[in-house]
Amino acid sequence: MNSSGEVGSLLLDTTMPKRNSQVITCKAAVCWGAGEALKIEEIQVEAPGPSEVRIKLLCSSVCHTDILYWKRDYVQLFPIVLGHEGVGVVESVGELVTEFKQGDIVIPTYVGECKECENCRSEKTNFCHKYPIQLTGLMADGTSRMSIRGQRLYHMFSCATWSEFTVMNANYLVKAHPSIPLPHACLISCGFSTGFGAAWKEADVQKGSSVAVFGLGGVGLGVVKAAEMLGATKIIGVDLKEWRGEKGMSLGMTDFINPTEDNTKSLSERIKDVTEGLGVDYSFECTGVSHLLNQALESTKVGRGVTIVIGAINELSVPINFLALMAGRTLRGSIFGGVRPRSDLPSILAKCMNKELQLDALVTHQVQLDDINHAFELQEQPDCLKIIVGFDDKKHL
Template identity: 60%
Template sequence: MSRTSQVVTCKAAICWGLGQPVTVEEIQVDPPKATEVRVKMICSSLCHTDITSIQGFPHMKFPRALGHEGVGVVESVGDQVTTLKEGDVVIPTYIGECETCENCVSGQTNLCLTHPVSLTGLLPDDTSRMSIRGQRLYHVLSCATWSEYTVSDVNYVLKVDPTIDPTHASFISCGFSTGFGAAWKEVKVESGSSVAVLGLGAVGLGAISGAKFMGAAKIIGIDKNEKKREKGEAFGMTHFINPTDSAKSVSELVKEATGGMGVDYSIECTGIPPLLTESLEATKMGTGKTVVVGIPAEPTVPLGIITILLGRTLKGSVFGGLKVRSDLSIIADKCQKKEFPLEELLSHEVPLEDVKKAFEILKEPNCLKIVIKMSH
């Protein structure tokens, strides 16, 4: 049961199937069930994962309500919700944290066993609160944020300071925080060490910021877009490599910049399959560590096995190893205190009605983050 029983009709971005265009249509959003909250979205944002989502990531279920980044205000709560109330400003997330399961208490992973990452496009009870013309809508992950209203299980929502900049809050809901966490929580960058970051989108700039936060002495940003040099420096990058300036490989260029040794850590943020081996090769033999956060378009990618056999470590990551309550809350606090130059990420704004244009804007060389404004 819910304290409000009204079904809300609102606008949302929808994809009806593989290869189908994104449309903005009226949908119905049911009231929250007992352990859920309905959120009136303030703004959302777009990242590369949103492109892969209309290509069938992480499931093939359609029609789909799109979006996974954003911030909003709790509009109504289920009758078993005690930690949130109407009016709270929240970030919907796609990962939970129970703080008591084997994984949560291990200190080794953020992948909660009680509240796992949703790869089904549904809420934890295998249903959806969103529908269009009587047909169930799936989410990308645990919620859909390119909608004027969305419903999340309370375990997948983080309350934030109401004075936080909504645009910046949207940025940290996934992209920037994923990169920051990769440096902070996944490889645990050591003070005085060297780090290479492949791909300087919002995730890569977050990784640079995380490496700086951890005290890295040399932070090498790698991107073929020269415009990213200035952005990287704003977040703490010390060296920039544009691979198009040389016939040498990325790993060779990184080794040149590190006296032939390679870096202590590399963070792969592009999802481009050949760069997986390159990011490993760019690290020191025997001790180098690479964390992968970029999502490739293909389910399998080639990997240079000799590179691994020479003592390097490759680690996958979801949400940069961040726990929602323990870690994302710290990033949100830093965000609210303006400790990150997140204004550097904002390059474009579009209203929800024009969200289709965002996919074209994303191809522009000066595009970093696109904010989607709700019209209500």
Template identity: 55%
Template sequence: MIKLVSFTAAVCWGPDEPFKIEEIEVEPPRALEIRVRMICASLCHSDIIVWVTVQPLYPRILGHEGVGVVESVGEGVIDLKQGDTIIPTFIGECGECINCLSGKTNICFKHPMLIDGLMPDKTSRLSVGGEKLYHMFTCGTWSEYMVLSVAYAVKVDASLPPAHASLLSCGFSTGYGGPWKEAKVEMGSTAAVFGLGGVGIGAIAGAKMMGASRIIGVDINNKKKEKAEFFGMTDFVNPIEVGKSASEAIKEMTGGLGVDYSFECSGVEVLLNEAVAATVPGRGMTISIGTGVDVSFKMFQLAMNKTLRGTLFGGIRPRLDLPTLIQKSLNKVFMQTYH
């Protein structure tokens, strides 16, 4: 008989329904699993999409960004121990499958993104009132405790501020990886970032780190301008204020050519076409980072020898690349570089 321990969590009972703080039951970890006491959790646009539109799996605990402390470990866990601080990841990295060995992608065949709201073995460690609880991707961070496969956990230094660690588990890292891992932005190139939320700020920081000479941010919220400038944005476009499309404004700012790279980080359907249109014909590249819905795309843009590339987690490999960002954050590199 598996002993259940009671904690509280924000439980979603249906699309668009308000979350309810419920007492839930959390099983101890099984083999190659850890049970984690959550310290901090973030809200990501992907959580909203899943809540209202994707896969009606209820009751459900959402949240996939967060940081916590290992409370207990299951059989066979050797790389983590009780008391370690970890962040969850929504993809894994086995280092052995053909994709991992290629060095060209972060899509691991052995530890893929899970979208059925269950553990890798297709069961749940969570329940509410005796009813099975689903979670988001590999876990549900909007809970006091959660159980996680060690394949989707990365250890972090306990001195890293929890809010920073939480954002590194998805949002900021996803944006940062776009220019770094996917586009491989060249020194002196130009870039545009559509949407200046957590992902967009990460994309700006990544483009700056790669040496982009001009980084144009696009948003309709002027309050985001100051923070984006702090991380490296050189120009700002609010399409509503300038009275023209973002792509038109960007072309005017770049001598009619457009930018070398654009990063769509908003998830707003119409902006993917704008992001592609804003790039220079013949070699422009657009990385679709934030789009989470089906879009109607103008294919003639690609006929101009432009490239549109999708990405998951910004191309970041959890075990090989995340430690680099964690160390940069610990060293306050982002603040020192852009202050």
């Protein structure tokens, strides 16, 4: 796959599903209730609205947040098409869309960027006022572009990538070079970029500094790589799995701590043991395990330590060690690692294209959309890191 023309002709001309008044009938993995097995269903995907783009997905991947949406009944958006990591080719665009055309390779994001609101102009955050994270499961006008047997389907965020086709507002899309490896594009669409951005954009890791990373999944390894590229001299990874520590070392990690190896000390104490008793300059909580939040906070230096919370935590409320916080430390939450889709994501894509970022080692499993429920089983396996979801056309993986 070396050019957008090749992708466009191959996918748009030879594999187009049935049409009916610009409605596409295609397959999607539909979630009908919390924790229920997903069902591969025929759904209808409408034509894009004026500011929207309809995309044929080339491949997707599985993120921890997808699992949370699937398991937890507090979402209450059913039926829903899950998935928010992916890459696709533009099938059609609305009449007001000028930056994308049929055949473009695009990456969906769940964060928008208008470049005009107060937050976007500040360049200090990626929380756009005009294009916020869509938690309603609907488009900006309160409707959905997906349906099943006449019933409305919800989108996960602004995405819904576990479907052969989806529709998104153009402001939640970023163009990618047509030669980018599709699995790499999936990882960059959320997980890896979230970790990479947390070190780069949120913490602004300084040269010669020290870093602790709690959890060496796709997000945590993104933190490790960014910290190494930014010049951190001590990068401590924390994970239960030794093989993840090995992957971290290959990306620039200097020290590895397995929580099970020493039960006499807390993780924050063990991190201080390898930092001359002071702790680290920056810590990153990437696991979503609530009790590790305070360990991450306490592992940083008194007076100036910074902790970035990245992992999606099951609980909506978590107790914080007030004394640790009052000792001059900073605790900061982060979405998508502070990465602004239009201003910052192209830089990460460029690093992927010029081989500064080697992402092949992060992909451990692949499934086809028809076998999506197997991905949930694989996610629990000790050797699983990132799962790529294919759409039957295996030659594109």
